Amino acid sequence: MCGIVAYIGPSDALPVLLDGLRRLEYRGYDSAGLALLNPGGIEVRKAVGRIANLATEIEKFPIRGQAGISHTRWATHGAVTRDNAHPHADQSGKLHLVHNGVIENYQSLREQLQERGHIFHSQTDTEVLAHLVGEAFDRSTSRDGAALIEALRQALRQVIGTYGISVIHAEVPGLIVGARRGSPLVLGIGKHEHFLASDVSAIVAHTREVVYLNDYEIVAIQAEGFEISTVSGTGADFQVSKVEFTAESVDKGQFPHYMLKEIHEQPNSVRDAMRGRLSIEEATAKLGGLNMTNAELRAVDRVILTGCGTALHSALVGEYLIESLSHIPVECEFASEFRYRNIPLDRDTLVFVISQSGETADTLAALRESQRKGHRTLGICNNVASTIARESDGGVYMHAGPEIGVAATKSFTSQLTIFALLGLLLGRIRHLSHSDGRDIIAEMEKLPDLVARTLELETQVAAIAKKYARANNFLFMGRQAHYPVALEGALKLKEISYISASGYPSAELKHGVIALVTEETPSVFIAPQDAVFEKNLSNIEEVKARKGPVIAIGTEGDTSLRKVCDEVILIPDAPVYLSPILSVIPLQMLAYHIANELGCDVDKPRNLAKSVTVE
Ligand code: F6R
Secondary structure, three states: OOEEEEEEOOOOHHHHHHHHHHHHHHHOOOEEEEEEEEOOEEEEEEEEOOHHHHHHHHHHOOOOOOEEEEEEEOOOOOOOOOOOOOOEEOOOOOEEEEEEOOEOOHHHHHHHHHHOOOOOOOOOHHHHHHHHHHHHHHHOOOOOHHHHHHHHHHHHOOOOEOEEEEEEEOOOOOOEEEEEEEOOOEEEEOOOOEEEEOOHHHOOOOOOEEEEOOOOEEEEEEOOEEEEEEOOOOEOOOOOEEOOOOOHHHOOOOOOOHHHHHHHOHHHHHHHHHOOOEEOOOOEEOOHHHOOOHHHHHHOOEEEEEEOHHHHHHHHHHHHHHHHHHOOOEEEEEHHHHOOOOOOOOOOEEEEEEEOOOOOHHHHHHHHHHHHOOOOEEEEEOOOOOHHHHHOOOEEEOOOOOOOOOOOOHHHHHHHHHHHHHHHHHHHOOOOOHHHHHHHHHHHHHHHHHHHHHHOOHHHHHHHHHHHOOOOEEEEEEOOOHHHHHHHHHHHHHHHHOOEEEEEEHHHHHHOHHHHOOOOOOEEEEOOOOOOHHHHHHHHHHHHHOOOOEEEEEEOOOOHHHHHOOEEEEEOOOOOOOHHHHHHHHHHHHHHHHHHHOOOOOOOOOOOOOOOOOO
16 A cells, blocks of 8 residues: 655666556555655656656656655545645655655644644645654754654654655755654665665565564665664664565566466465475474464364455355364454454464455554454464564465465465465364375365366356456355355455445345346356255256346366356366365456456556555
8 A cells, every 4th residue: 555665876766766666556556756866956756647647747857866765655645636646845845755654643743833834735644744854854953864864753753653654855865764663664775775665576676685674663775875773763673684586576477467467376376375384294284383382272272363355255264164174163353343343352262364465454453452462363474574474473474476466366365275274284183183184185285286277267267257247236156165255256356347246155145135136137156066066056046037147166077057057167176175265266367357358457456555554
């Protein structure tokens, strides 16, 4: 949600910033802007809309500089206008600042500043922060880097809220300062050059040596060095990390969209989620990152899974998978509800927070609330350097590689794979025998090939998408673990094609949903060969009796669905604890191809942004 890139070094900053912003555009694309420091002072360019608009603006009014800050915005305070786009200047016009996050007490700070004569040009909370820092700097008798850092400290001590920021000042050339609280900021270390970014993917083309800043840390970068301290004024320990992925892995490659690329990466991402985690000898899963002994795991008598959006849908599938394999009761809760609901938790309850980005504000708050209550709280994250990954008491990484498409795809199937591993591990220290464990492992090892085979259905799914793309409403239905897959299928379609879609357990049809069935409303049924197949079939008949078109996802070899359904997509057979990993794939492809057919911007859907770092 919003993106920051800053550069200082011997090169022209403009291409570095524009390239970084393009790579971060998936985090927010309402408007964009940058400020470059050059011998004549600071020059700013802004544009409403995509980075391409900013680039056009700069072509018309060129600028240069060897230090600069830049931002791509997802609006929180104030409409999408040029004035509200970042960077924002202070009262003197010499300080410029970009900001991710939300300053909660900005109204009262703004009023106080106005009483002191400050004039604002935007409706944003960010401009208030710029004025605060500028005012503190202008009170200082020195005009150097130390004074700017101290001014930033003084300003940040007054704000309540979250921030990831970068600041430049015309009187302190050769320096960029940044700070974070609750909104990520990473320092990139290059040769005679340094970078700041809200996401490492913006700078990985230039350096893989990075420092992930912690909350309340301030960083000052120059071409030749950097310094990290804290908001309270003390020095800070830091660790230089090596970025795991390369610049190529954040490119689209041969695919027209990141979403399609990520859908097709699933055989590998599913394999990577299992890699090194299956022990044939002990017939169990090895999840060392949980930081729990078998005795501690044995004592767990309830599991809570929490997250938002797709991560919550994966949790709902996880409830079925973990319960069926381990017989431990599992409950799921939206992180946004969990954080405020005083849910009774027993001593032996294990809480998992699930987040691809590891930065989702509600999920992070749920983690902190659970930990505050003294519960061991584990994370299931993709982004290894994320706040959730770092603050949780242990967990399991997805190792899915960067997910750039705003609509989550491969992270969902990675999460399901991890739930199957977790179910196996918990089950094996309870009722599952050695040979049960061996059977489950044998099935899991087949999974990447089954995912690859499911992807071969794309031509068929694309043809179905073309046929139904003009429908105004879709229903998605499934039973048991395929019910949350139906929710996920509906979410994917809504997000990227803007078609109204809802997911239900199939049996809910006759309790109200059937009123929506018409000849124009396609119903997508997930109906693999399982214990409830016949039940699903009856529900399909109910829709057909009302002339509703039915698209069914069944199991290879099925012959009954064809007799009743308009379209049948057959996925490979797999045990119930794995089959949702396959059944969601045609739904991801259906949403993708419908959106594409309608000419929608698949990777950057309307009003959305990847990684929701505000509440
Ligand atoms: C849906 C989607 C969102 C995210 C949700 C949680 O396609 O991308 O619903 O799943 O915002 O994000 P993470 O997993 O990063 O916490």
